[in-house]
Amino acid sequence: xxxxxxxxxxxxxxxxxxxxxxxxxxxxxxxxxxxxxxxxxxxxxxxxxxxxxxxxxxxxxxxxxxxxxxxxxxxxxxxxxxxxxxxxxxxxxxxxxxxxxxxxxxxxxxxxxxxxxxxxxxxxxxxxxxxxxxxxxxxxxxxxxxxxxxxxxxxxxxxxxxxxxxxxxxxxxxxxxxxxxxxxxxxxxxxxxxxxxxxxxxxxxxxxxxxxxxxxxxxxxxxxxxxxxxxxxxxxxxxxxxxxxxxxxxxxxxxxxxxxxxxxxxxxxxxxxxxxxxxxxxxxxxxxxxxxxxxxxxxxxxxxxxxxxxxxxxxxxxxxxxxxxxxxxxxxxxxxxxxxxxxxxxxxxxxxxxxxxxxxxxxxxxxxxxxxxxxxxxxxxxxxxxxxxxxxxxxxxxxxxxxxxxxxxxxxxxxxxxxxxxxxxxxxxxxxxxxxxxxxxxxxxxxxxxxxxxxxxxxxxxxxxxxxxxxxxxxxxxxxxxxxxxxxxxxxxxxxxxxxxxxxxxxxxxxxxxxxxxxxxxxxxxxxxxxxxxxxxxx
Numbered sequence: 031x032x033x034x035x036x037x038x039x040x041x042x043x044x045x046x047x048x049x050x051x052x053x054x055x056x057x058x059x060x061x062x063x064x065x066x067x068x069x070x071x072x073x074x075x076x077x078x079x080x081x082x083x084x085x086x087x088x089x090x091x092x093x094x095x096x097x098x099x100x101x102x103x104x105x106x107x108x109x110x111x112x113x114x115x116x117x118x119x120x121x122x123x124x125x126x127x128x129x130x131x132x133x134x135x136x137x138x139x140x141x142x143x144x145x146x147x148x149x150x151x152x153x154x155x156x157x158x159x160x161x162x163x164x165x166x167x168x169x170x171x172x173x174x175x176x177x178x179x180x181x182x183x184x185x186x187x188x189x190x191x192x193x194x195x196x197x198x199x200x201x202x203x204x205x206x207x208x209x210x211x212x213x214x215x216x217x218x219x220x221x222x223x224x225x226x227x228x229x230x231x232x233x234x235x236x237x238x239x240x241x242x243x244x245x246x247x248x249x250x251x252x253x254x255x256x257x258x259x260x261x262x263x264x265x266x267x268x269x270x271x272x273x274x275x276x277x278x279x280x281x282x283x284x285x286x287x288x289x290x291x292x293x294x295x296x297x298x299x300x301x302x303x304x305x306x307x308x309x310x311x312x313x314x315x316x317x318x319x320x321x322x323x324x325x326x327x328x329x330x331x332x333x334x335x336x337x338x339x340x341x342x343x344x345x346x347x348x349x350x351x352x353x354x355x356x357x358x359x360x361x362x363x364x365x366x367x368x369x370x371x372x373x374x375x376x377x378x379x380x381x382x383x384x385x386x387x388x389x390x391x392x393x394x395x396x397x398x399x400x401x402x403x404x405x406x407x408x409x410x411x412x413x414x415x416x417x418x419x420x421x422x423x424x425x426x427x428x429x430x431x432x433x434x435x436x437x438x439x440x441x442x443x444x445x446x447x448x449x450x451x452x453x454x455x456x457x458x459x460x461x462x463x464x465x466x467x468x469x470x471x472x473x474x475x476x477x478x479x480x481x482x483x484x485x486x487x488x489x490x491x492x493x494x495x496x497x498x499x500x501x502x503x504x505x506x507x508x509x510x511x512x513x514x515x516x517x518x519x520x521x522x523x524x525x526x527x528x529x530x531x532x533x534x535x536x537x538x539x540x541x542x543x544x545x546x547x548x549x550x551x552x553x554x555x556x557x558x559x560x561x562x563x564x565x566x567x568x569x
Contacts, residue, residue, distance in 0.1 A: 069549065069565035073276045076561070077288045077300045079420055080447040081256055081281050086239040087223040088161045088168040091489070092451070093467065093557065096220055098259050098279050101561050102144075103223035103244035104269075106135055106154070106202075107214060111552060111560045114324070114376075114471045116215060120149070120224075120245065120268075122200075130209045130510055135217075137200040141268040143226045144249040151196035153224040159183075159190050161221055166235065169488045170221045172479065173469070176206045176213050176507070208508040211515065215470035247272045247562040256281055273550070273565035283419045283446070292543065299544040299551065299559070304421035307363040310543055318543045320365045324376050324468035324555045325538035326476065328369070329414070329429070330492040332460035333531050337403075337410060344409075345530035347397035349387040351436045352429055356389075358536055361428045365541060369534035372476050373523055376555065379473040379516035385527045385534060394436045406437025415459035418444040422463055425535070454491050464491060465538065467556050473519040478503050481526050492531040499525050 082095035090099045108119040118124075122136045141149045161168045162183050174180060178193030193205035206213060216222065226243055233241045242250045247269065248261035259279040263272045282288040285303040292300035302310045302318060310318040331338035331345055338345060354368035367375075371384030395405070403409045414430070416422040423444065430440050440461075445453060453459045466489075469475050479489035483500050486493045499522050506518035527534075540553040550563040 068568060069273045071273070071275050072566040073278060074274050074548075074561065074564060074566075075296065075298045076277055076279050076559075077292070077297050078259075078279050078281045079285065079288070079301050080283065080417075082259065083448060083451070084239045085242045085250070085253065085259070087157070087220050087225060087244070088166050089170070089239065090220045091170045092447075094281075094447075097558055098261070099220045099223075099242075100246070100558055101248040101261050101277060102242055102246045102250055103220050103225075104141075104246045105220065105222045105224075106137075106217040108218050109471065109554075109556070111554045111558075111563070114468075114555050116218065116470075119218075121217075124214060126214070130211045130213070131206050133204045133206075133214060134197075135202040135204070137202065138268060139200055141245050142266045143229075143245055144243045144264055145226055145229060146266075147226060147228075149224050149226075149245050150199040151202040152199070153226065154202050154222075155194050155196050156227045157224045158194055158222065160225075160230070160235070162191055168221070170219075172485055172488065173216050173219050173221050176208065176210045176216075178205045178207045180207070208504075209510055210507045211510050211512070212470075212472045212474055212507070215472055215475075219469045248277060251276070256283075270562065272562040274561065277561055285419060285421055292545075295545075298548055299542060301421075302541040302543055304362075304424050307365050307541065314543050317546065319540045319553045321540050321553060322367070322374075322376065322555070323538040323540055323557050324374050324471055325466060325557065326369055326372055326374055326534060327366070327425075327465045327536040327538055328372070328463075329533040329535060330462055330464055331531055332454075332457055332462075332491075332493055333495070334457060334493045335460045338460065338531075341401045342530060343397045343401035344403065346387070347394045347401060347436070348433060348438065349385075349530055349533050350390045350394040350397065351438070352387075352432050352533060352535065353389040354535060357425060357428055361424050362536065365539050366536040367539070369537050371523060371527060372480070372532070372534055373473055373519075374476075374537045377468070377471055377473055377476065379519055381520050381523070384520070384523055387527075387534075391436060398436060398438070403437075406439065409438060412438065412440045412461055413443050413459075414440050414461050414463070415443050415445055415450065415453070416463040417447045417450040419447070426463065429535075455487050457487075457493070462491070467538065469556075471555070473516065473523070474503070474507065477519060477522055477526065478507075481522075481531070494526070494529070494531040496525065496529060499529075 078094045080094050083092050084095050090096050104119045106121040110117050120141050122138045124135045126133050162171050177191050179188055179191045182188040195203045197203050229243045230238050247267045249264045251260040251262050253259045262276045285301050288300050289303050291297045358366040358368050373380050416426050426442050433440050454462050481494045483495040502518050502522040506515050509515040542553050544551045547567050549565045549567045
């Protein structure tokens with residue numbers, strides 16, 4: 031039986047909000063954000079764990095860029111930071127039609143860009159078309175792929191999205207190519223944030239990342255590469271004003287250096303380095319945050335290259351060879367949970383123990399023999415790549431030891447974050463570490479970006495291509511009934527795990543600490559801190 035689209039959305043949001051509130055309650059000291067009195071003012075020194083790849087919404091795809099981008103940009107919708115419930119941002123309201131093919135958004139009036147001009151529906155039309163323009167080369171344009179005309183635009187057969195219209199200054203109509211009950215969640219991703227056309231034309235599209243202008247609570251001031259990004263409070267923000275005068279996003283290449291700076295008082299928050307988890311709890315108590323996130327830590331194989339392409343037995347063997355429980359309990363000091371699938375707990379449709387891969391050396395040896403590599407004999411030299419500076423070496427060394435126990439010898443190679451992604455996409459690193467944090471809290475976001483064939487080389491870093499999985503994901507997107515939709519996603523996840531293009535390892539938890547003079551600090555389920563809520567307390 032078909033459910034009305036609005037009922038579907040409200041049901042999913044309510045169920046998700048209840049579930050996440052139970053899991054993520056108590057993520058840190060909370061505050062409603064915005065206000066006055068003695069909370070106002072000050073500069074917050076925020077720790078970034080790497081250089082942002084970009085500050086252009088069209089290119090916001092990784093954690094550090096998004097952390098900064100969320101302070102500069104707003105979109106139509108957002109996620110409640112404590113429950114992840116879908117809430118309005120620049121949208122006053124939205125109305126879907128009966129079959130979830132047309133969404134009509136009414137915009138709030140008086141929302142100003144940082145350059146002083148009011149943002150209208152036409153700015154969304156311009157910005158979304160820019161994202162989808164092949165000339166922009168956005169690696170996250172697929173978030174807008176359901177909109178009518180996307181495929182034609184990408185193929186060079188059209189010059190704009192057919193399904194995108196500004197009906198007037200404050201009404202945006204979005205028509206999809208197929209019924210898609212969850213599309214509204216996409217509008218909370220920063221890639222959908224509006225930007226002013228005149229600024230892009232003034233500085234050049236390729237230079238907008240260095241001169242970003244949005245509608246968020248903070249306005250960009252400067253970016254000194256490999257050192258810091260500075261943003262200042264935007265006084266004409268349409269929402270509750272931020273407490274802080276400014277944020278200095280300090281860029282660190284090594285967690286340990288940041289940790290020492292935090293202890294010395296030159297940082298107001300910091301990632302807790304691997305090996306310091308127990309110390310952080312002892313020294314900082316409740317200000318050391320370890321709470322579940324909607325994210326997965328995994329290793330991937332490039333499915334276009336050998337020995338991975340031709341041997342599912344080999345790919346599965348390595349899955350059975352990894353002792354995830356000990357990895358989480360010992361190496362990660364009990365602050366991670368073993369992954370039993372690609373979709374983490376807290377996402378509607380999560381299925382416990384979706385994967386068959388337990389720690390089973392005997393099964394790993396059997397599969398290696400079936401693959402033609404008994405005891406690892408005959409395997410070509412394997413190299414596992416990981417990005418440096420993020421605490422990934424210890425897990426890699428542990429898994430290197432697991433694989434050696436079944437005769438599979440692996441060399442470890444660390445890379446700087448910015449070049450690391452490029453090398454994976456260029457298929458020069460074919461066995462690699464990656465993580466995925468939710469863009470929006472639905473099953474589709476853990477399956478479609480990572481495993482849909484048309485996303486190969488973008489977020490589908492494994493180059494995975496299974497027409498049956500593609501068909502299931504397409505069918506799930508166009509299924510309005512919630513139960514039927516989730517069942518299709520679960521079947522797609524089961525098939526992906528059977529094919530084993532990845533080794534799911536751990537479900538993430540936040541590992542963050544903040545200063546004793548900081549109020550309003552929380553860490554969300556997608557590992558962000560809403561900086562407009564943060565303030566300094568009197569000592």
